Amino acid sequence: MSAAVTTELKLIGHWIGGGPVRGSSGRRGPVYNPATGEQTGEVDFASVEEVDRAVTAAKAAFPAWRQWSLSKRADLLFRIYNLVDEHREDLARLLTAEHGKVLSDALGEVQRGIEVIEYVCGIPTLLKGGYTEQAATGIDVYSIRQPLGVVAGITPFNFPAMVPMWMWAPAIACGNTFVLKPSEKDPSASFLTAELLKEAGLPDGVFNVIHGDKVAVDAILEHPDIAAVSFVGSTPIARYVYETGTSNGKRVQALGGAKNHMVVLPDADIDMAADAAVSAGYGSAGERCMAISVVVAVGDAGDPLVGAIKERLPKVKVGDGMDPSSEMGPLVTREHRDKVASYLESGEAQGATLVADGRATAPDGGGFFLGVSLLDDVTPAMDCYRDEIFGPVLSVVRVPTYADALQLVNDNPYGNGVAIFTRDGGVARRFQFDVNVGMVGVNVPIPVPVAYYSFGGWKSSLFGDRHIYGPEGIDFYTRTKAVTSRWPDPATSKVDLGFPQTR
Ligand code: NAD
Secondary structure, three states: OOOOEOOOOEEEOEEEOOEEEOOOOOOEEEEEEOOOOEEEEEEEOOOHHHHHHHHHHHHHHHHHHHHOOHHHHHHHHHHHHHHHHHOHHHHHHHHHHHOOOOHHHHHHHHHHHHHHHHHHOOHHHHOOOEEEEEEEOOEEEEEEEEEOOEEEEEOOOOOOOHHHHHHHHHHHHOOOEEEEEOOOOOOHHHHHHHHHHHHHOOOOOOEEEOOOOHHHHHHHHHOOOEEEEEEEOOHHHHHHHHHHHHHOOOEEEEEOOOOEEEEEOOOOOHHHHHHHHHHHHHHHHHOOOOOEEEEEEEHHHHHHHHHHHHHHHHHOOEOOOOOOOOOEOOOOOHHHHHHHHHHHHHHHHOOOEEEEOHHHHOOOOOOOOOOOEEEEOOOOOOHHHHOOOOOOEEEEEEEOOHHHHHHHHHHOOEEOEEEEEOOOHHHHHHHHHHOOOOEEEEOOOOOOOOOOOOEOOEEOOEEOOOOEOHHHHHHHOEEEEEEEEEOOOHHHOOOOOOOOOOO
């Protein structure tokens, strides 16, 4: 299965009402293979009318879809789970081809997305309401969860399969119909997903994909028939989506960018911490919202830790993600690679020590590569500390005490993930209590919650009040209704109950 392909460029269109639809706006964007730098495809950009067509299809499908019994819906979700599982390698190859991440990483992404589908196979249990018998004499009160209607998802380039799964799986499981606007940089995984959902038996119109840019996003945010919007992407756009969507009366959860710190205390296992910093800093070329970006070395940890990280860097093999020996692939675009590289220059100019320069070690050729890079002696005033770099650049900030480390993390405007490395359980517990960040790892560098918890940051990493997937995802995609009921006294019933008294 694949999107429509010409002899030259792969043409990627929308998916509306159960089938592929070529764009008619006349606007398109390029899709690249980041490992070679070649343009491999072209993706249609939707007009306002095309977005409306997708919403109309989703709206038309909603009444029948919400009638599906929970057991029938769960059956279908199991079929979707099995089909996505069977095609995990196909999905992963599309991710590597357009995003650049190495195949093993792409498979890991698909796996974490599949876990969300697995979680929502339990939708009959997840949608259980509450019941209070005899709240007043003869009166019962209960709550039920109902879907919202048409909901939309707007997703980033860095997890083109998993982040959409965080959204569409719980949304449709709850009985909503869905319009996805994936990143225009790596759109093919969404097309394959649509094909798989159809093959599994999802009714036409329940899942739709429209590609595009700001025009499509604004059309979603302004569309009167869209009840809720989930967004994952950078902080400025997350803020915009939240403000615009809510001012148009929509429920919005908008997850933004990050600057994740890894605090290493002097008592930590330095080898364990260095391994973690390397895998969490450079995995997926640092293009993960939970990537470690800043290592905070406390007290005496500094020298041994920087030494241990430096020693590991030459072993990270950078290359084409399709090559099984590669451990780190290219960045997503040339512009992004150049921007990431610019932080090495500005970091050095602002006083940091450039320990490893990825510009010198990047593979030759036209690919958008940058080698693993390490900046030491970074301070909070430097651009490389203040900005979300989103690339294979680790910054080391050295601080004297635990209290300084905590303050650094809490003063940072982002609050997505954080990790602490220590052998001291009491200090780790104190950190978990004190730190103003949504997801915390204790000797775990990337604490992405499993599917039955929910994912979300604090501060500028999330706008809205519901985290994504897990129980909060079910909350987000449903609204509750409380019913207060009274039945006529059974003593007045035409049925002979065999006893006369009223209770
Ligand atoms: P982005 O904000 O540029 O794009 C995200 C989505 O918004 C895309 O679908 C894009 O087409 C759309 N968009 C871009 N510019 C827009 C505009 N001006 N108006 C309206 N819509 C616009 O993000 P990205 O570069 O694709 O992804 C990387 C960012 O996402 C990083 O900041 C990363 O931290 C963040 N991210 C966060 C999480 C999280 O869970 N918090 C997860 C993954 C990625």
